[in-house]
Amino acid sequence: MHNRPGWFARSEAWLDARGKGAWIAAMVLGFIFFWPIGLALLFYMIWSKRMFSKSCGHRTARHAAWSALKPSGNSAFDAYKADMLQRLEREQDAFEAFLQRLRDAKDKAEFDQFMDERAKKAANDRTDDSDDA
Secondary structure, rough: OOOOOOOHHHHHHHHHOHHHHHHHHHHHHHHOOOOHHHHHHHHHHHHEEEEEOOOOOHHHHHHHHHHHOOOOOOOOHHHHHHHHHHHHHHHHHHHHHHHHHHHHHHHHHHHHHHHHHHHHHHHEEEEEEHHOO
């Protein structure tokens, strides 16, 4: 018995590899050539959540993440991989903390600018009131 996927699975994988645009193009072409095919593709895209996902390759990405965690059988490579993943996680955490500090600094600068403008406006209003009296 062969373990080769059917034409539908191969077509689905081919479209997934090319992204959401390929799915939409296939749907539009289906509507142009024979409208029930386009309608079937639209319903399939909605049912499988391909229409609303950020990426059509979400299954492949999940599989790749899982396979990255599995041991390879080579202890030296597995130790290197574990060390590299930890280093990448630390770098990601440091980068996210850096971005948060940037956002906080920007927020503080915007707030300080607002308060300065408000104080200047209040000072101008006081000087205008004293000039009128």
